[in-house]
Amino acid sequence: MTIxxxxIxxxxxxxxxxxxxxxxxEKKSRNDELAKMRLDAYSDFLKAISFLVSARRSGRIQDEISxxxxxNDAKSRICVCADAGVVEALEGFWLQGGTLEKEQEILAYTRLCRMMRQSLGKDDLSLEIRLSDILFRLEPSTFSYRRKVDEG
Structure with a gap:
């Protein structure tokens, strides 16, 4: 009986x-899929914003439909699969104008990047790191092609 x-x-x-x-x-698999969707949405959003900002800064003000x-596809995917903090930061950036032409837009975008980083499980960056300078300085401070042109 005991056996x-x-x-049993x-x-x-x-x-x-x-x-x-x-x-x-199954839960880990779903979380992995969600993390991949989130990373893809973030990457696509950052890429799309970079293209639009570069076009604006080079003087093109008419946006291509593509x-x-x-x-908009990347923004929609962020709204669906990102953490609440990222969606709120995206809203803040978008309501500021979303063109990165004004200081408040740059600050909102920087906050959005920090929130994306945090949602991916990365350590929060210290405030000493000037993320805005990293993101928006178009060329390194030691870039010297102008000196070569002036000297030549």
Whole structure:
């Protein structure tokens, strides 16, 4: 009788372990897929914004429909799969104008980048790191092609 009970308990414990393992595996798989979707949405958004900002800074003010489509697609995916803090930061950036032409837009974009980084599990950057300078200084301070032109 005790051998039978031990076998039954062992079978039940094995089934519970298998079900528990399956549930955890499925949850991890869903989380991995969501993290990939989130990273892809962030990457596509950053790429689309970079294209539009570069076009504006080079003097082109008419946006291409394909560029706007890519931007809106990425924004939509961020709204669907990102953490609440990222969506709020995206809203703040977009309501500021979304063109990176004014200081408040640059600050909002910097906040958005920090929130994206945080949502991906990266350590929060210290305030000493001047993320705005990294993001918006178009050429390194030691870039010297102008000196070569002036000297030549």
């Amino acid at each position: 039978t009970m031990a076998a 308990f062992s079978l039940i414990a094995g089934l519970i372990g298998a079900v528990f393992g399956h549930v955890l595996s 560029e706007l489509g890519a931007l």
